[in-house]
Amino acid sequence: MAAEGVDPQEFRSVMGHFCSGITVVTAFGPDGPVGFTCQSFSSLSLRPPRVLLCPSRSSTTWPVISAAGRFCVNVLAAGQEGLSNGFARSGGDKFADVEWDLSPDGMPLLSGVAAWVDCELQAEYDGGDHLVVTADVHGLGVGGAAGPLLYYRGKYARITPPLPV
Template sequence: MGEGIPMTNSTDVRQADAAHGREMDPRLFREVMGGFASGIVVVAGMVADEPVGLTCQSFTSLSMDPPLIAFCPALSSVTWRRIRPTGAFCVNVLAAEQRDVSGLFGQRRDDKFEQVPWRRGVSGAPLLDGAAAHIECEIAEIHPGGDHEIVVGRVVALTGDAERMPLLYHRGRYGVLAP
C-alpha cells in the first residue's frame, strides 16, 4: 500500500477513538476533509419560472455509460428543497475569476440571479455566463447521506470552455491551478 498522510499523535488518538465506535470530533473531520481540494459549482434550477441556485463543493462525475454526475446538498438547504421537485438542474462549474459568484450563491438571498448574467439551457435550467462548464441534468436518483442527500443526475447536455481555469477550494480558501 502507498504511504498515508502523516498524522499527529492527537489525530491518531482521535482516529482510533472513532474506529472503536466513539464519537468523531467534528472539528477534526472538517480539518481533515478540508485538506481535499475540490472544485466549486453552482447548482441551479427553475422554480415556477424563477431561477434559483446554491453553491456546492461536493460534486463529482459518477459514470461514463450512462453519463451520470453526483452532488450532495445539505438537508437544511432551502434552495435545494425548491429545485428538487422540478426534476432538472444545471451544474455550473465556476471559473477561477468567479469567487464572488461562489460567495453570492452561498448566501440566503432572493436576488442572486439579478447580479449574475445567465441564460436558459436546453433543460430550462439556468446556465451562468462565464462558467468553465455547464452540465445539465435530470434527477436520476436521490439517496440519504447523513445530514446531506446524494443526488445522482443523468446528463442531458453539457458545454465546457477549455480556456477557463476552474475555481478551487482547499482548507477554507479559494485557489486556482498554476498555469
C-alpha cells in the same frame, strides 16, 4: 458504522486537505431562477452518463430544484469567487446582477463558467446531514479557457497557470 469520537471540527479540517471544485446548481422554480453553491459534486458513471452531488439537508433551494426535476451544474471558473459567495447565502434574489443565459436544456447557465452539465434528477439518498443525489446527464459543455475555481483548506485556490483545455 461511523467511528466513535471523531470530532466534527477535526473531520472538517482533515477533509479540507482534499482540493475540490466549486459548482452552482441552477434551475427554474415557480418564481423564477434559483440556485445554490455546491462543493460536493463529481462524475459517477459513463454508461449511463450520471453525476453525483450532495446538497445540505438545511438547503432551502434544493427542495425547489428537486421538485423541478431538471437542473444545470455550473462549474465555476477561476475568478468567480463572487458567484460562489453569492449563491452560498440564504434568501434574497441570488440572480440579481448575475449574467446568465439558457443552457440547451433550458436551465439557467451562468456566464463565464469553466463547464456546465444539464441534468435530470435520478434519485436521492440519505447522506447524514446532506443528501446524496444522482442525476442523469442530458447535455454538457466547456466554457471559456479559464481554469477552475478550487477550494482547499477553507479558502479559494487556483491552478497557476491554468491548464490547457
